[in-house]
Amino acid sequence: METKTAMKPIQMVDLVGQYRKIKDEVDASQRRVIESAAFINGPEVKEFEKELAAYLGSKHVIGCANGTDALQIAMMALGLKAGDEVITASFTFVATVEVVALLGITPVFADVLPGTFNIDPEDIKRKITPKTKAIVPVHLFGQTADMEAIMAIAKEHDLFVIEDNCQAIGSDYTFSDGTRKKAGTIGHIGTTSFFPSKNLGCYGDGGALFTNDDELAKKIRRVCNHGSDVRYYHEVVGVNSRLDSLQAAVLRIKLRHLDEYAAARNAAAAAYDKAFTGISGLTIPERSLNSTHVFHQYTLKVAGGKREALRKHLEERGIPAMIYYPVPCHLQNAYKTARFAEGSLPVTESITHEVLSLPMSTELDNDQLAHITASVKSFFN
Numbered sequence: 001m002e003t004k005t006a007m008k009p010i011q012m013v014d015l016v017g018q019y020r021k022i023k024d025e026v027d028a029s030q031r032r033v034i035e036s037a038a039f040i041n042g043p044e045v046k047e048f049e050k051e052l053a054a055y056l057g058s059k060h061v062i063g064c065a066n067g068t069d070a071l072q073i074a075m076m077a078l079g080l081k082a083g084d085e086v087i088t089a090s091f092t093f094v095a096t097v098e099v100v101a102l103l104g105i106t107p108v109f110a111d112v113l114p115g116t117f118n119i120d121p122e123d124i125k126r127k128i129t130p131k132t133k134a135i136v137p138v139h140l141f142g143q144t145a146d147m148e149a150i151m152a153i154a155k156e157h158d159l160f161v162i163e164d165n166c167q168a169i170g171s172d173y174t175f176s177d178g179t180r181k182k183a184g185t186i187g188h189i190g191t192t193s194f195f196p197s198k199n200l201g202c203y204g205d206g207g208a209l210f211t212n213d214d215e216l217a218k219k220i221r222r223v224c225n226h227g228s229d230v231r232y233y234h235e236v237v238g239v240n241s242r243l244d245s246l247q248a249a250v251l252r253i254k255l256r257h258l259d260e261y262a263a264a265r266n267a268a269a270a271a272y273d274k275a276f277t278g279i280s281g282l283t284i285p286e287r288s289l290n291s292t293h294v295f296h297q298y299t300l301k302v303a304g305g306k307r308e309a310l311r312k313h314l315e316e317r318g319i320p321a322m323i324y325y326p327v328p329c330h331l332q333n334a335y336k337t338a339r340f341a342e343g344s345l346p347v348t349e350s351i352t353h354e355v356l357s358l359p360m361s362t363e364l365d366n367d368q369l370a371h372i373t374a375s376v377k378s379f380f381n
């Protein structure tokens with residue numbers, strides 16, 4: 001008798017499945033680091049920084065402890081200080097806003113575009129004041145924000161641009177003259193996270209900053225290293241934020257697969273698109289015209305107040321689906337202000353009620369995709 005093999009359980013991200021395919025290499029790399037005892041600032045970190053710089057086409061890559069630190073270090077290296085204003089999106093993971101607040105800088109929120117979820121350059125323009133010092137676009141869910149427009153605004157008003165590239169590493173942005181650049185390499189500084197579930201994730205915490213500016217690279221390294229260039233001599237107030245060698249060794253291996261991982265994510269997204277196109281009340285993620293998508297998340301919009309019912313319907317069928325993000329930063333208890341009261345960012349507020357992200361990973365197989373797409377469709381039939 002023929003038995004049908006059971007479908008693998010579905011997870012939002014399948015990191016163990018991904019590890020199994022590179023297990024021998026990863027295990028050997030970890031042993032190599034342990035036996036060298038070069039745990040901090042060892043050759044693996046230096047090599048990874050060089051390899052990532054080459055992949056991105058960025059002059060400098062500087063490792064640090066996590067993506068949140070990367071943002072804070074970027075702002076410290078640029079000399080942003082209390083009283084300055086930084087314009088960013090409210091529809092993002094809270095880290096972006098948290099570090100702004102920690103440094104005493106005033107976060108000023110611009111609304112996002114309803115289709116791509118990325119920051120709206122027209123609203124950035126409306127939010128500029130004499131105190132504005134920087135723009136922090138977040139390349140949300142895997143697509144680069146409209147960097148051509150953002151860089152033009154920054155140039156006109158003499159502002160710094162820090163790209164929060166925690167979700168879009170590997171995404172390509174094309175300018176109107178045909179020039180292509182990797183997300184995170186267009187502004188003054190780009191930042192990323194190697195949190196395990198990110199597109200380039202390690203097996204713990206990690207992060208990095210990118211820049212093409214030699215002087216800024218020096219300042220970034222100094223801030224990361226207790227404000228010091230020469231041991232026990234401290235030029236500025238810094239932090240202790242390092243990428244460790246065990247993580248760098250994993251990242252070197254995974255970097256070689258990054259484009260293939262993005263292709264696997266795009267294949268899953270294409271299967272979702274095909275199944276969901278034309279379902280009334282369900283909107284598939286809009287593709288930006290000038291950016292490739294690396295699908296950190298595949299995020300649907302569910303109209304008519306049906307999101308929770310759909311999420312439950314999927315859960316009952318063994319399918320996790322997540323809401324990124326249920327509450328925008330400007331309405332979080334920690335960051336509420338009179339200026340950004342409810343109603344102040346209408347697009348952001350409306351999409352927080354509609355977004356639903358489906359399982360997305362490099363390991364989704366055809367059985368799993370068929371089960372997910374059939375389950376979503378059965379909800380709407």
Ligand SMILES: *Cc1c(COP(=O)(O)O)cnc(C)c1O
Pocket residue numbers: 066067068069092093095096138164166167192193194195205206207
């Ligand atoms: C993950 C993430 C961060 C923070 O990265 P950590 O490594 O977890 O500190 C910051 N911004 C965005 C947009 C993120 O997705």
